[in-house]
Amino acid sequence: MRMTRLATKTQREAPADAEAESHQLLVRAGYIRRLASGVYSFLPLGLKVLAKLNQIVREELDSAGAQEVMLSALHPVELWEQTGRIETMSDVLMRVEAKGGSFVLGPTHEEAVIATIAPDLESYRDLPVTVYQIQTKFRDEARPRFGLMRTREFVMADGYSFDASAEGMKASYQQMYEAYLRIFDRLQLPYVPVEADSGAIGGDVNHEFMVPSPIGEDYFAHCESCGYAANIEAARRGPQREAEIGEVEPMSVVSTPETSSIQELVRFFRSRGENFEENNFLKSIACKDAADEITIILIPGDREARIPKGLAPLANSDFDSFSFLFKGYIGPMQMQEQGVKVVADFSVLESQSWITGANLDGHHVINAQPDRDFIVDELGSFVVVQNGDPCPSCGSDLKLIRSVEAGHTFQLGLAYSSKIPGATFKAENGLDEKFWMGCYGIGMSRLPAVLAEHFHDSSGLMWPASVAPFQVEILTISPGKFPEVVAYCDSIYRQLLELKVEVLYDDRDIAPGVKFADADLLGIPKIVTIGQRGLSAGMVEVKDRLSGERIEVEANLLVEHLRANGVQ
RNA sequence: CGGGGAGUGGCGCAGCGUGGUAGCGCACCUGCUUUGGGAGCAGGGGGUCGGGGGUUCAAGUCCCCCCUCCCCGACCA
Numbered sequence: 098m099r100m101t102r103l104a105t106k107t108q109r110e111a112p113a114d115a116e117a118e119s120h121q122l123l124v125r126a127g128y129i130r131r132l133a134s135g136v137y138s139f140l141p142l143g144l145k146v147l148a149k150l151n152q153i154v155r156e157e158l159d160s161a162g163a164q165e166v167m168l169s170a171l172h173p174v175e176l177w178e179q180t181g182r183i184e185t186m187s188d189v190l191m192r193v194e195a196k197g198g199s200f201v202l203g204p205t206h207e208e209a210v211i212a213t214i215a216p217d218l219e220s221y222r223d224l225p226v227t228v229y230q231i232q233t234k235f236r237d238e239a240r241p242r243f244g245l246m247r248t249r250e251f252v253m254a255d256g257y258s259f260d261a262s263a264e265g266m267k268a269s270y271q272q273m274y275e276a277y278l279r280i281f282d283r284l285q286l287p288y289v290p291v292e293a294d295s296g297a298i299g300g301d302v303n304h305e306f307m308v309p310s311p312i313g314e315d316y317f318a319h320c321e322s323c324g325y326a327a328n329i330e331a332a333r334r335g336p337q338r339e340a341e342i343g344e345v346e347p348m349s350v351v352s353t354p355e356t357s358s359i360q361e362l363v364r365f366f367r368s369r370g371e372n373f374e375e376n377n378f379l380k381s382i383a384c385k386d387a388a389d390e391i392t393i394i395l396i397p398g399d400r401e402a403r404i405p406k407g408l409a410p411l412a413n414s415d416f417d418s419f420s421f422l423f424k425g426y427i428g429p430m431q432m433q434e435q436g437v438k439v440v441a442d443f444s445v446l447e448s449q450s451w452i453t454g455a456n457l458d459g460h461h462v463i464n465a466q467p468d469r470d471f472i473v474d475e476l477g478s479f480v481v482v483q484n485g486d487p488c489p490s491c492g493s494d495l496k497l498i499r500s501v502e503a504g505h506t507f508q509l510g511l512a513y514s515s516k517i518p519g520a521t522f523k524a525e526n527g528l529d530e531k532f533w534m535g536c537y538g539i540g541m542s543r544l545p546a547v548l549a550e551h552f553h554d555s556s557g558l559m560w561p562a563s564v565a566p567f568q569v570e571i572l573t574i575s576p577g578k579f580p581e582v583v584a585y586c587d588s589i590y591r592q593l594l595e596l597k598v599e600v601l602y603d604d605r606d607i608a609p610g611v612k613f614a615d616a617d618l619l620g621i622p623k624i625v626t627i628g629q630r631g632l633s634a635g636m637v638e639v640k641d642r643l644s645g646e647r648i649e650v651e652a653n654l655l656v657e658h659l660r661a662n663g664v665q
Numbered sequence: 666c667g668g669g670g671a672g673u674g675g676c677g678c679a680g681c682g683u684g685g686u687a688g689c690g691c692a693c694c695u696g697c698u699u700u701g702g703g704a705g706c707a708g709g710g711g712g713u714c715g716g717g718g719g720u721u722c723a724a725g726u727c728c729c730c731c732c733u734c735c736c737c738g739a740c741c742a
Contacts, residue, residue, distance in 0.1 A: 611704090
């Protein structure tokens with residue numbers, strides 16, 4: 098590509114709406130342009146990067162036995178009514194009313210893939226099958242962020258596996274999981290596969306592929322000592338070091354009117370000259386399960402609860418049904434007598450005594466001691482983990498790492514196939530059975546941002562060769578003045594093109610400084626500077642953008658040199 | 666959805682307090698000069714000042730309503 102023919106230009110200054118460095122550089126260098134909030138067009142350079150990424154995904158998923166398809170982006174609304182996600186995902190669904198009826202712009206394709214593929218999967222003999230697509234998705238995000246990071250329209254590579262059994266699903270999952278490892282290896286980004294919470298998509302075992310990054314919107318807990326890694330929503334903490342048991346004064350009831358929150362309690366005691374911190378209070382969270390059985394979860398007052406699946410905190414209206422529970426004044430004492438189970442976070446045993454609800458409106462108890470004053474039926478991890486919490490597998494300190502969710506793999510089980518009629522196959526015994534499914538996603542259009550965030554310096558982008566829009570840039574010095582330089586550069590350009598090398602030729606007759614600055618901004622891995630000065634001595638300069646290393650190369654050996662140094 | 670900030674040529678910004686010819690840098694066009702790290706001189710083109718309403722002889726500037734964008738939070742297959 099000749100730069101004089103390139104459809105885009107660089108900009109010296111980034112638009113004011115670009116905050117993240119990756120966003121600023123991608124816009125300045127002419128890779129992307131914003132059309133609306135959270136809506137970006139890919140310009141020629143940006144599209145080349147995206148195409149490179151897509152190709153890596155294709156190669157690895159194909160080699161894992163997955164088959165590429167393209168499902169429609171427009172889904173009939175009836176499909177979404179079958180699974181109920183027309184309601185549960187209404188926040189992000191974009192609707193389209195058209196002549197043919199009502200449609201949804203697909204934010205994800207579980208429904209569509211079943212409707213498309215299931216008709217051909219009639220028998221267990223047809224299974225397993227894994228398909229994938231690289232498709233544009235639409236989500237009506239409440240708040241798009243950081244350029245390509247979170248957008249309303251984005252490209253995702255999403256795969257779906259169909260199996261006849263749970264074991265089959267696990268095997269398919271494992272194949273895709275390993276393909277994901279190979280994909281992220283090839284992207285040359287640091288990444289960590291973490292245990293994750295499956296969120297609204299449902300399902301069981303799943304992993305997120307997290308790339309540590311300042312533009313990340315997620316955190317994962319990581320243990321440097323044993324390698325434990327889990328998304329913040331799924332992370333567990335381990336038991337704390339032994340707490341020493343000492344003498345604690347007898348528990349007593351105090352009147353604490355109008356103190357249904359920890360903050361109000363802290364203020365209440367402070368106003369009486371007694372200074373307690375939030376972590377002196379024991380938060381008792383009453384939850385119920387599907388059978389209306391009550392479980393009380395105990396956590397320190399300064400921690401955020403992580404409510405296990407299957408339990409939900411009582412709604413205000415629920416309190417009417419349980420007269421022994423006073424909202425804001427719940428404590429664990431004697432709860433077993435009411436048929437209530439008491440579970441506590443490990444950290445609850447780290448303190449000798451607590452201030453907690455007295456199970457009496459407007460009252461709390463002080464000096465409530467575990468084992469002496471209340472019984473904990475079960476210990477576990479019920480808090481959102483923080484820096485310094487003990488690792489659940491080895492006890493070392495956990496660290497929270499800000500990161501981008503770049504990929505996510507799920508074992509869906511029967512979650513979707515059980516909701517869609519026709520998501521069945523004939524089993525060996527001749528009966529209809531439901532598909533065991535997995536789904537797998539990579540946020541393709543956010544990857545250029547993640548890469549740019551990782552691979553840049555103060556002058557601009559620095560793409561790894563595997564994803565760079567071009568492998569080599571030829572930079573001519575003052576072509577308008579030195580015809581012999583132009584002749585040489587044209588010849589090199591032609592040779593490289595014939596060798597199918599992706600080459601960008603900066604043939605513009607402008608000040609050299611501008612060309613150097615643009616070359617650094619664009620971030621092509623190899624920059625060949627060719628000027629009259631060097632050429633008259635038979636030399637050209639080759640700069641490696643990533644390492645910054647510059648070497649002089651004999652002009653008549655340039656092509657061979659490039660080929661010998663990884664330029665394909 | 667809550668809080669904060671901002672909308673003036675393609676991009677970055679000034680002008681608004683105290684109403685009176687719309688300005689600067691980058692980019693763009695023409696010419697000459699220049700040519701190994703964001704060139705110089707001269708000339709030139711391009712803006713319903715986010716939109717609507719109002720006040721006024723006169724509104725980019727004052728008042729009201731709306732829209733859009735960014736940041737923090739809530740939310741987030």
